[in-house]
Amino acid sequence: MAEPVAETDLKQTPLHDLHVELGARMVPFAGYAMPVQYKAGIMAEHLQTRSKAGLFDVSHMGQAFLVGPDHETTARALEALTPSNFVELGLGRQRYTVLLNDEGGIIDDLMVTRSVSEEDDGRLMLVVNAARKDVDYAHFRSRLPENVRLEVVEDRALIAVQGPEAVAAVAAHAPKAADLAFMSAAPMEFDGIDCHVARAGYTGEDGVEMSVPAGAAEAIARALLADERVEPIGLGARDSLRLEAGLCLYGHDIDEMTSPVEGAITFCMQKRRREEGGFPGAERIQRELAEGPGRVRVGLRLDGKAPAREGAEIALPDGAVVGTVTSGGFAPTVGAPIAMGYVPAEHAAIGTALELVVRGRRLPATVAEMPFVPNRYYRKPKS
Amino acid sequence: MTTYYSKDHEWISVDGDVATIGITSYAQEQLGDVVYVELPESGKTLSQGDEAAVVESVKAASEVYAPIDGEVVEANDALADEPAKVNEDPEGAAWFLKLKVGNTAQLSDLMDEAAYKAYVETL
Numbered sequence: 001m002a003e004p005v006a007e008t009d010l011k012q013t014p015l016h017d018l019h020v021e022l023g024a025r026m027v028p029f030a031g032y033a034m035p036v037q038y039k040a041g042i043m044a045e046h047l048q049t050r051s052k053a054g055l056f057d058v059s060h061m062g063q064a065f066l067v068g069p070d071h072e073t074t075a076r077a078l079e080a081l082t083p084s085n086f087v088e089l090g091l092g093r094q095r096y097t098v099l100l101n102d103e104g105g106i107i108d109d110l111m112v113t114r115s116v117s118e119e120d121d122g123r124l125m126l127v128v129n130a131a132r133k134d135v136d137y138a139h140f141r142s143r144l145p146e147n148v149r150l151e152v153v154e155d156r157a158l159i160a161v162q163g164p165e166a167v168a169a170v171a172a173h174a175p176k177a178a179d180l181a182f183m184s185a186a187p188m189e190f191d192g193i194d195c196h197v198a199r200a201g202y203t204g205e206d207g208v209e210m211s212v213p214a215g216a217a218e219a220i221a222r223a224l225l226a227d228e229r230v231e232p233i234g235l236g237a238r239d240s241l242r243l244e245a246g247l248c249l250y251g252h253d254i255d256e257m258t259s260p261v262e263g264a265i266t267f268c269m270q271k272r273r274r275e276e277g278g279f280p281g282a283e284r285i286q287r288e289l290a291e292g293p294g295r296v297r298v299g300l301r302l303d304g305k306a307p308a309r310e311g312a313e314i315a316l317p318d319g320a321v322v323g324t325v326t327s328g329g330f331a332p333t334v335g336a337p338i339a340m341g342y343v344p345a346e347h348a349a350i351g352t353a354l355e356l357v358v359r360g361r362r363l364p365a366t367v368a369e370m371p372f373v374p375n376r377y378y379r380k381p382k383s
Numbered sequence: 384m385t386t387y388y389s390k391d392h393e394w395i396s397v398d399g400d401v402a403t404i405g406i407t408s409y410a411q412e413q414l415g416d417v418v419y420v421e422l423p424e425s426g427k428t429l430s431q432g433d434e435a436a437v438v439e440s441v442k443a444a445s446e447v448y449a450p451i452d453g454e455v456v457e458a459n460d461a462l463a464d465e466p467a468k469v470n471e472d473p474e475g476a477a478w479f480l481k482l483k484v485g486n487t488a489q490l491s492d493l494m495d496e497a498a499y500k501a502y503v504e505t506l
Contacts, residue, residue, distance in 0.1 A: 042441040043416040236442050305419050307439050330418040330441050
């Protein structure tokens with residue numbers, strides 16, 4: 001049994017003391033001491049999120065703004081660094097995108113939100129991965145035009161509430177949360193505290209992510225945890241939830257070598273950008289869009305019970321190794337092991353039989369549709 | 384019958400020349416929900432420190448090491464169908480394997496229950 005890594009010089013989120021009080025097991029993650037699980041355990045926390053609601057501290061993630069003189073200017077500046085359409089992003093709307101290097105590889109994946117009010121327009125809010133903050137910020141600073149600046153936010157926490165009961169639980173304190181459309185955001189009061197709430201998340205469930213003043217984070221978390229529908233959820237279940245949802249984890253499923261086409265996240269590229277190009281690595285990405293990528297991220301279902309982890313080789317049945325698993329584990333909702341990894345395009349069709357090499361044994365697996373568990377994002381009822 | 388403990392959180396209960404091996408309650412708590420156990424074949428010869436089994440939790444795979452030399456005489460195949468037993472009864476029904484003891488002297492490298500308890504307190 002391996003020993004855990006020593007915790008030295010780790011940063012703490014505003015919810016650190018609450019995690020400890022709730023009995024969390026704290027681990028080092030991207031330079032922070034973070035809860036990997038609470039008393040209930042990863043399995044129970046995962047199922048809690050799928051059936052009711054889970055509260056996640058995601059304050060380690062980076063929050064920042066791009067600030068320019070008007071929306072068009074700020075949006076164009078971001079479009080020069082990403083393959084998404086921000087010029088036509090509506091007020092209060094949110095979009096997933098990737099920051100690209102000059103070879104079309106992914107520097108980071110991030111969420112971008114346009115201000116909801118016209119008076120405050122020209123600001124785009126960014127949420128970036130904890131481990132990539134410094135790289136991202138340096139990239140922005142070196143590439144932004146003079147009239148658009150990066151404003152890093154240091155005094156706010158980020159709380160995600162996810163699951164079928166999540167929005168109802170939040171709306172008990174912030175009624176306006178119930179009116180948000182999926183992938184949209186608005187400022188609102190939570191028990192009188194000014195918050196910025198987005199209807200989004202990274203679990204495949206309906207829910208919100210709330211940017212809150214650091215000093216009020218604990219009060220907000222306690223208010224939510226007092227609701228019998230809400231339990232605290234650690235990074236362990238966050239990882240198994242996003243894997244079931246077929247979502248990429250930066251540094252594992254996507255990285256500086258991976259293009260958005262290989263990563264099967266071309267949904268972040270809207271039609272105008274695909275056609276016009278004008279983003280870093282456009283030549284490679286447009287070629288991959290037209291001809292298909294050489295390799296592509298696929299979902300994998302294993303026949304047996306043994307999980308295949310990151311790094312396991314993907315092979316043809318009784319044949320050569322053709323790829324590598326980038327994320328894998330036991331899927332509590334599916335009740336079986338699942339994985340994601342890269343294979344040559346000719347072996348990527350749904351239903352293709354493959355083998356995963358785990359500790360020298362070859363385990364049968366099948367290319368499967370993602371998400372592994374159907375998404376339950378909120379869709380506004382038709383009026 | 385005497386039970387010994389390793390610093391790697393295995394327990395080993397010796398009865399005559401057969402040793403039953405599992406992981407401690409502390410170990411299963413650290414692992415969290417166990418979802419899969421890989422066990423050795425009977426007849427396999429293990430040296431002290433060799434990988435004897437693999438236990439997979441939701442989060443990660445961890446090795447279980449042979450605390451002493453020996454030949455595998457039985458593996459607890461019931462764990463294949465019910466890996467969660469490792470969380471429920473780690474120091475009882477959820478034993479991993481039985482070894483024919485190869486070198487009794489190696490038992491003196493291990494801790495008794497009191498020493499193991501004191502060791503866990505330091506972690």
